[in-house]
Amino acid sequence: MFSNVLKKSKTIFVVLSFVSVLLITPILSIPTTAESISAEPVKNIILFIGDGMGYEHVKLAQWVEMGIDGVIEAQNLTVTANVTTYSADNIVTDSAAAATAIASGTKTNNGYVGLDPDLNPLENIVDIAKSFGKSTGLISTVGVTHATPASFYAHVENRYDYDIIESQVIDSGVDVLMGGGSSYFTSGQITTIESNGYSVLYNRNELVADSSNKIFGLFAPGYMDLEIDRDYLQTPSIAEMTSKAIDALDNDPDGFFLMIEAGQIDLESHDWALTNTALEAIAFFEAVNYALDYAKNDSDTIVIVTADHETGGLTLTGNTLNETLPAERITESEKRALRIARASNITATWSDDYHTSVDIPFFGYGDFFSDMENNTLINNIDVFEIMTDYYNDFPLVINEFTTISVLVILPIITSIGLAIYKKKKK
Numbered sequence: 171m172f173s174n175v176l177k178k179s180k181t182i183f184v185v186l187s188f189v190s191v192l193l194i195t196p197i198l199s200i201p202t203t204a205e206s207i208s209a210e211p212v213k214n215i216i217l218f219i220g221d222g223m224g225y226e227h228v229k230l231a232q233w234v235e236m237g238i239d240g241v242i243e244a245q246n247l248t249v250t251a252n253v254t255t256y257s258a259d260n261i262v263t264d265s266a267a268a269a270t271a272i273a274s275g276t277k278t279n280n281g282y283v284g285l286d287p288d289l290n291p292l293e294n295i296v297d298i299a300k301s302f303g304k305s306t307g308l309i310s311t312v313g314v315t316h317a318t319p320a321s322f323y324a325h326v327e328n329r330y331d332y333d334i335i336e337s338q339v340i341d342s343g344v345d346v347l348m349g350g351g352s353s354y355f356t357s358g359q360i361t362t363i364e365s366n367g368y369s370v371l372y373n374r375n376e377l378v379a380d381s382s383n384k385i386f387g388l389f390a391p392g393y394m395d396l397e398i399d400r401d402y403l404q405t406p407s408i409a410e411m412t413s414k415a416i417d418a419l420d421n422d423p424d425g426f427f428l429m430i431e432a433g434q435i436d437l438e439s440h441d442w443a444l445t446n447t448a449l450e451a452i453a454f455f456e457a458v459n460y461a462l463d464y465a466k467n468d469s470d471t472i473v474i475v476t477a478d479h480e481t482g483g484l485t486l487t488g489n490t491l492n493e494t495l496p497a498e499r500i501t502e503s504e505k506r507a508l509r510i511a512r513a514s515n516i517t518a519t520w521s522d523d524y525h526t527s528v529d530i531p532f533f534g535y536g537d538f539f540s541d542m543e544n545n546t547l548i549n550n551i552d553v554f555e556i557m558t559d560y561y562n563d564f565p566l567v568i569n570e571f572t573t574i575s576v577l578v579i580l581p582i583i584t585s586i587g588l589a590i591y592k593k594k595k596k
């Protein structure tokens with residue numbers, strides 16, 4: 171409902187802006203400087219989705235990594251909002267309906283991928299990015315055909331109908347796809363993927379050595395290894411996949427869209443596995459930090475860090491440690507051992523073994539967000555609106571309520587005045 175209001179507001183806003191421009195233009199001098207002929211900025215979006223990640227999951231990563239008084243970088247970005255997640259047919263969403271809402275701006279039924287509740291296919295942010303000539307990439311630590319990445323390219327009534335999703339990912343035209351799922355594809359399908367111009371990669375060494383712009387990475391037969399089991403030499407981390415994807419997509423002069431999903435925060439939260447949940451969330455935020463470093467050197471990139479829903483009803487109840495994890499001079503496996511030890515000092519309760527309706531975090535980085543008020547309540551479909559507004563060079567959708575109050579009042583007063591004047595004339 172909120173977004174319907176926003177859409178109507180947007181139409182009014184566009185009409186009024188046009189009228190205002192018509193009124194104001196004759197007064198203003200027409201710019202003849204280089205400003206008016208400068209090239210359009212190349213807009214990039216990097217969207218992170220922590221599957222099952224509520225605020226307490228973020229806090230869990232923070233406590234293990236930075237201590238109770240510390241912050242992880244994502245908590246400190248340009249703007250923070252709270253996001254409602256309900257689907258079209260249930261107050262508690264699944265990953266398919268939630269990812270479809272984020273990817274396409276439409277609430278749908280649980281289980282549906284890229285379709286509205288009447289089964290009509292939806293245009294998604296990947297389609298929109300492509301229409302601007304941008305390159306696109308999707309990463310998941312579960313499978314490349316999992317509901318979350320699939321919602322950015324597929325259209326299928328049942329998220330578990332993998333035969334359909336597999337054929338749709340092959341035809342998707344997405345430039346960079348990485349995750350698990352090598353066993354999902356037949357050798358014939360792999361040949362087709364290669365003949366579509368992709369480098370098909372199966373391990374970390376192949377990823378490091380590759381320099382192509384089209385990558386199809388399948389780094390496990392099914393879901394990728396959990397952080398607790400990951401072989402650092404064989405399997406890339408989510409941060410390494412993110413870094414490689416940005417390297418490949420960054421070559422496109424028209425810009426890019428990249429979505430990165432940490433899929434196992436959710437799975438470990440279903441199992442109430444606190445240490446694994448912490449390790450998956452920390453790996454996710456390492457990838458976020460990499461993207462933020464990139465974005466800070468590129469003013470035309472926004473980074474969004476959000477989730478699809480909360481899983482487990484997690485509440486942290488105690489922590490006996492409060493120092494920062496030593497960041498330097500320790501190896502990956504030493505870091506892992508320290509994280510496991512530190513997570514064991516944290517106590518928590520879980521209230522559900524499925525997803526909950528708890529509002530989830532939205533952290534936004536970039537000048538684009540600078541006028542957005544902190545702690546606004548938004549809907550998951552607004553994430554799509556924000557991304558399309560950014561690509562279209564519209565003002566930020568969430569801020570339109572504020573903007574509109576200034577822009578609307580003057581024309582309304584004018585029309586009322588005109589109406590009274592006309593009435594008096596009659």
Ligand SMILES: [Zn+2]
Nearest residue numbers: 222436437481
């Ligand atoms: Zn789940």
